[in-house]
Amino acid sequence: MTYIDELVAVLGREKVLTDPSEKFVYGADWSPRTPDEFVPPDVVVLPRSTKDVQRLVKIAYAHDIPVTAGGGLTGMLGGAVPIFGGIYVDTTTMNAIVEIDPKNQTVRAQAGATLQEVNDAVQPYDLWLPHQPESKWVSTVGSAIACDNDSTFGVRYGKILNCLLSAEIVTGTGEILELGHRKAHFTSSGYKLKDLLAGSEGTLGIITEATLKLEPIPPSRRVDMLVFPRMGAAVDYLSRLLKAGLCIEAAHINCKRRLRFYTHSYKLKHGKDPDIPQWAEALLAIAFAGDVEVVDSHRAHALKIAKEFEAQLVEEREIVDSWWMSKYTLDFEPFKQTWPDSQTKKKFGAADPGVPVGRLEEFYHKFISVAEKHGLEIIGMNAYLAHPNSIGFSLSCAVFVNYRDKDEVRRFREFHDELSRLAVAFEGTMSTFMSDTYQKAPYLELEHGASLKYMREVKRLFDPKGIMNPGKKFGREGAGR
Ligand SMILES: Cc1cc2nc3c(=O)[nH]c(=O)nc-3n(C[C@H](O)[C@H](O)[C@H](O)COP(=O)(O)OP(=O)(O)OC[C@H]3O[C@@H](n4cnc5c(N)ncnc54)[C@H](O)[C@@H]3O)c2cc1C
Structure with missing residues (x-):
């Protein structure tokens, strides 16, 4: 029996997609890539519950098969692209709102609920989840945590970690764990393992549910x-x-x-x-x-x-x-609209570095000159205040990329890499809202030095066989496949 037969036997035919036409859409996200770089998974699973996720991961573990979870597939750096094939877990079929607790200002949602779905559900209680990227209409709770994206309202409410109280995950061995402090708004107990999930990109496990802190809607x-x-x-x-x-x-x-x-x-x-x-x-x-x-x-x-x-x-x-x-x-x-430069020809591509605030303007000029050097059409820079009452910025350095033009896609990647390295040289960080994916993997040591060894150990603890979204964070070579 192949692992796909086992998936069908255990989960049911309706939750397992094997037809090439159905699998194709899972081979790319919003990152600039040429059509020949689409990498559809071998099989797609549509889970309904944490138990379903556990069942599929146990099968993957037994057969040593890569497992990549995804939400709205709007990531801009290939985070949810299953670069080693295997199983793609479409979490959007797990979008239930499990519990709203207005008194404690919390909501428990399945990981595939979009941020907008969460807000639609809690709005009648005069509450909202202020973690709101532009992509909230499609971006899911699980992916917001996993890619640590940013929010329009960061200067007051911060990023997703400021709202995340608890999360349930299925680890790389198929174990179900709850990480966090349930409905208490903060804790001094234990190691804060839930914080590891922010920006983990599904490399430690699949997030299946989360409890999030809500805020009163401002009048x-x-x-x-x-x-x-x-x-x-x-x-x-x-x-x-x-x-x-x-x-x-x-x-x-x-x-x-x-x-x-x-x-x-x-x-x-x-x-x-x-x-x-x-x-x-x-x-x-x-x-x-x-x-x-x-x-x-x-x-x-x-x-x-x-x-x-x-x-x-x-x-x-x-x-x-x-x-x-x-x-x-x-x-x-x-x-929804046809741009003057339509998304059917050109894609929005961005680097997301972070630099010390005193050097922001200097970095802006670097961005312009690096984009010009690589011959890319510049969209411009957006700098968001992303942490509560603090002057730290998320940067989006954006250009258009014609994804039918192989050379332009290559130049975009060089542009992205150059800005990432430059940000570290500026005493900053390579990423403020997109995480690392495979794109930043070659420079991870540049930013993290010897602590990278500890990151690998953490990964091994949660995912001993390295099946969870392999190739992300530590790169294709680091994936051992
Ligand atoms: C038009 C547009 C506007 C955007 N605006 C913003 C913005 O304002 N701010 C911002 O930060 N970003 C923005 N983005 C980038 C992107 O949309 C967001 O980062 C968004 O969070 C991605 O969500 P998604 O559900 O599409 O994630 P996906 O692309 O599906 O996945 C992202 C990552 O999360 C992982 N993942 C997904 N679900 C799970 C899970 N359940 N468990 C474990 N890992 C999981 C995936 O493996 C992948 O690594 C924008 C993108 C577009 C195209």
């Missing part, structure tokens, strides 16, 4: 945009606002080029890009949230301070609304 929100002559001036202004203790909920610096990427609805209506002053190099989109009176007074204080930083308020509300609509309110435009 009001006001979004504004200010333009600055330099990126550094926008950074200094944000530092000053944090010092002032204002009710900032979101803060995103866009370079001038990047704004244009986010204003599709404005362009569709007016047939042109929004006008911003010639001298403006950086745009800060900032949201204040809380009671109306608090928002009004904090906003007024922020605008008063803005005068000290040569900033100018964008008065045309349509520009601000167009940006916010793309970012948050509606489905992110690229998911």
